[in-house]
Amino acid sequence: xxxxxxxxxxxxxxxxxxxxxxxxxxxxxxxxxxxxxxxxxxxxxxxxxxxxxxxxxxxxxxxxxxxxxxxxxxxxxxxxxxxxxxxxxxxxxxxxxxxxxxxxxxxxxxxxxxxxxxxxxxxxxxxxxxxxxxxxxxxxxxxxxxxxxxxxxxxxxxxxxxxxxxxxxxxxxxxxxxxxxxxxxxxxxxxxxxxxxxxxxxxxxxxxxxxxxxxxxxxxxxxxxxxxxxxxxxxxxxxxxxxxxxxxxxxxxxxxxxxxxxxxxxxxxxxxxxxxxxxxxxxxxxxxxxxxxxx
Amino acid sequence: xxxxxxxxxxxxxxxxxxxxxxxxxxxxxxxxxxxxxxxxxxxxxxxxxxxxxxxxxxxxxxxxxxxxxxxxxxxxxxxxxxxxxxxxxxxxxxxxxxxxxxxxxxxxxxxxxxxxxxxxxxxxxxxxxxxxxxxxxxxxxxxxxxxxxxxxxxxxxxxxxxxxxxxxxxxxxxxxxxxxxxxxxxxxxxxxxxxxxxxxxxxxxxxxxxxxxxxxxxxxxxxxxxxxxxxxxxxxxxxxxxxxxxxxxxxxxxxxxxxxxxxxxxxxxxxxxxxxxxxxxxxxxxxxxxxxxxxxxxxxxxxxxxxxxxxxxxxxxxxxxxxxxxxxxxxxxxxxxxxxxxxxxxxxxxxxxxxxxxxxxxxxxxxxxxxxxxxxxxxxxxxxxxx
Numbered sequence: 290x291x292x293x294x295x296x297x298x299x300x301x302x303x304x305x306x307x308x309x310x311x312x313x314x315x316x317x318x319x320x321x322x323x324x325x326x327x328x329x330x331x332x333x334x335x336x337x338x339x340x341x342x343x344x345x346x347x348x349x350x351x352x353x354x355x356x357x358x359x360x361x362x363x364x365x366x367x368x369x370x371x372x373x374x375x376x377x378x379x380x381x382x383x384x385x386x387x388x389x390x391x392x393x394x395x396x397x398x399x400x401x402x403x404x405x406x407x408x409x410x411x412x413x414x415x416x417x418x419x420x421x422x423x424x425x426x427x428x429x430x431x432x433x434x435x436x437x438x439x440x441x442x443x444x445x446x447x448x449x450x451x452x453x454x455x456x457x458x459x460x461x462x463x464x465x466x467x468x469x470x471x472x473x474x475x476x477x478x479x480x481x482x483x484x485x486x487x488x489x490x491x492x493x494x495x496x497x498x499x500x501x502x503x504x505x506x507x508x509x510x511x512x513x514x515x516x517x518x519x520x521x522x523x524x525x526x527x528x529x530x531x532x533x534x535x536x537x538x539x540x541x542x543x544x545x546x547x548x549x550x551x552x553x554x555x556x557x558x559x560x561x562x563x564x565x566x567x568x569x570x571x572x573x574x575x576x577x578x579x580x581x582x583x584x
Numbered sequence: 585x586x587x588x589x590x591x592x593x594x595x596x597x598x599x600x601x602x603x604x605x606x607x608x609x610x611x612x613x614x615x616x617x618x619x620x621x622x623x624x625x626x627x628x629x630x631x632x633x634x635x636x637x638x639x640x641x642x643x644x645x646x647x648x649x650x651x652x653x654x655x656x657x658x659x660x661x662x663x664x665x666x667x668x669x670x671x672x673x674x675x676x677x678x679x680x681x682x683x684x685x686x687x688x689x690x691x692x693x694x695x696x697x698x699x700x701x702x703x704x705x706x707x708x709x710x711x712x713x714x715x716x717x718x719x720x721x722x723x724x725x726x727x728x729x730x731x732x733x734x735x736x737x738x739x740x741x742x743x744x745x746x747x748x749x750x751x752x753x754x755x756x757x758x759x760x761x762x763x764x765x766x767x768x769x770x771x772x773x774x775x776x777x778x779x780x781x782x783x784x785x786x787x788x789x790x791x792x793x794x795x796x797x798x799x800x801x802x803x804x805x806x807x808x809x810x811x812x813x814x815x816x817x818x819x820x821x822x823x824x825x826x827x828x829x830x831x832x833x834x835x836x837x838x839x840x841x842x843x844x845x846x847x848x849x850x851x852x853x854x855x856x857x858x859x860x861x862x863x864x865x866x867x868x869x870x871x872x873x874x875x876x877x878x879x880x881x882x883x884x885x886x887x888x889x890x891x892x893x894x895x896x897x898x899x900x901x902x903x904x905x906x907x908x909x910x911x912x913x914x915x916x917x918x919x920x921x922x923x924x925x926x927x928x929x930x931x932x933x934x935x936x937x938x939x940x941x942x943x944x945x946x947x948x949x950x951x952x953x954x955x956x957x958x959x960x961x962x963x964x965x966x967x968x969x970x971x
Binding site: 309364365388389390391392393394395396398399414426427428431441442443444445446447448449452453456469471472496498499500501502503506524525526527528529531532533534535536537538539543544548564565566567568 | 669698700701703704705718722734735736773776778803804805806808809835837839847848849850851852853854855856857858859860861862866867870872875903904905906934935936957958959962
């Protein structure tokens with residue numbers, strides 16, 4: 290088991306014939322992902338990587354039975370591509386683009402109301418279930434199959450935490466990047482709920498950063514709704530207020546946006562908080578030990 | 585992206601928000617001309633810098649004669665204004681805004697933001713104008729009124745009337761308030777703003793609502809389709825190193841510590857700064873080289889970081905996904921050889937092509953200090969900066 294994607298997922302890529310989509314489709318296929326084709330408007334009927342290319346997502350779904358789409362189109366066109374995927378009945382959409390206008394996301398979130406679809410991103414490394422399915426741009430080789438569920442806003446910090454866990458012999462059930470933008474398709478709560486329901490996840494690692502209310506909202510939700518131990522870290526203790534630290538969403542606009550305020554709240558709500566980014570792996574070990582989980 | 589108060593007022597005015605009559609000036613003589621043109625008996629002279637807190641810092645002055653306007657302008661222009669938001673070095677005043685002084689009966693707050701909780705544009709209003717809205721929210725949260733806008737339906741009149749009534753804008757003021765609220769909403773929506781603020785929104789002696797100060801912040805990700813806003817960008821308000829860095833596709837933010845940071849990814853860059861701080865050091869900057877960084881880009885990153893004279897050591901922390909450690913190493917070697925770097929450089933490489941990268945560094949014969957992981961790297965960088 291896992292969350293959102295697994296070995297049964299039938300994956301297409303939108304913007305399939307582009308450079309990044311090509312590279313990451315190959316990497317995904319290498320770990321066993323069932324890539325069934327792709328969409329590039331104007332190139333329908335051709336083949337790429339030995340797979341069929343379609344003009345529209347609707348055709349791709351009809352012909353291949355695809356239920357997951359990785360969106361590799363540039364930011365100005367990303368939200369339109371997501372809407373097309375949802376309209377065609379895709380169940381999990383991953384949006385890689387960094388630079389999607391925030392108000393496009395506001396409109397997308399309105400469009401999605403009442404529709405059964407998970408949108409991961411934008412500005413995300415994507416999602417991976419090690420050994421089964423990758424839809425994203427993370428290096429698949431650093432992830433190993435295991436029982437830790439990881440969810441993060443940052444991509445590279447997700448890799449960092451993964452390496453720390455690997456050094457301690459711990460692998461992942463699934464790893465989800467929700468993205469660094471202020472309005473994202475999937476929030477921490479949605480991912481925590483999925484990990485809570487996943488029988489193959491024992492511990493959840495939640496990696497946040499400065500800006501926005503969602504880490505604390507997730508910790509509050511978790512206190513009442515989860516049984517599994519959660520490890521938390523928030524990046525940006527040394528970031529100055531009022532400056533956008535790379536990610537569009539990483540900005541301290543008010544006192545509750547700081548890393549310390551968030552980590553204090555998470556600790557008070559019962560999470561295992563790593564105060565040092567180099568100690569995320571150790572915090573996972575502590576959570577395992579405290580809860581009597583051994584491998 | 586931020587713009588100046590006068591630009592925000594001109595933009596909001598075009599949408600139908602009433603603002604005092606005024607004009608911009610770049611010299612004291614121009615300031616006197618502007619004051620004569622707009623006539624009246626009293627004027628407000630306001631320094632145009634992006635930072636807030638101008639009033640308390642002497643950046644807003646009342647003048648009762650043309651000579652006083654000219655004098656105030658002369659005292660502001662070409663000087664550094666230090667407010668609680670500028671840092672101790674202050675911000676150089678290149679332009680000022682002169683407007684007719686208004687008789688103020690009462691002040692309100694009116695703003696629109698993209699609320700991250702509801703993921704929608706939200707109107708925020710308060711009867712406590714002229715104060716920092718977060719401060720009002722802390723002391724008197726019941727005096728902060730919020731109304732969420734459904735993007736498919738837009739802001740309705742009844743919502744505006746509800747908010748106006750809740751903050752006490754009644755009678756003749758209510759229809760004026762509705763018009764201003766709808767104008768602000770159209771502006772934030774059409775121009776891809778992240779925040780629009782009128783503080784204070786004042787009632788003058790003739791029962792007219794007027795925007796006495798205005799602030800607009802725009803979504804950098806949408807500037808590609810906002811040419812009018814793009815043209816309002818004032819590079820004087822930005823750190824020249826940050827402007828140069830963005831020209832090279834690097835995201836750089838200057839800070840005041842002594843350890844220069846070169847990292848890939850915003851989250852890891854922040855975490856690297858945190859690790860340095862936990863080891864007792866202080867980061868000199870935030871720098872994200874992004875994905876797929878070429879050797880040239882890495883060399884440029886080194887050069888920009890070293891332009892800061894406070895840098896005593898450099899910490900390079902790369903966890904390559906779509907990056908390649910061998911390219912990063914080539915860029916660092918190029919930088920060491922061409923830039924005459926004397927500051928110690930601690931390098932931690934992980935991820936794609938890590939072995940090739942490490943090998944290149946080892947074979948270069950240059951004095952890189954290599955680190956195994958984040959903790960090790962931060963510790964070595966702090967020690968190197970202190971020695």
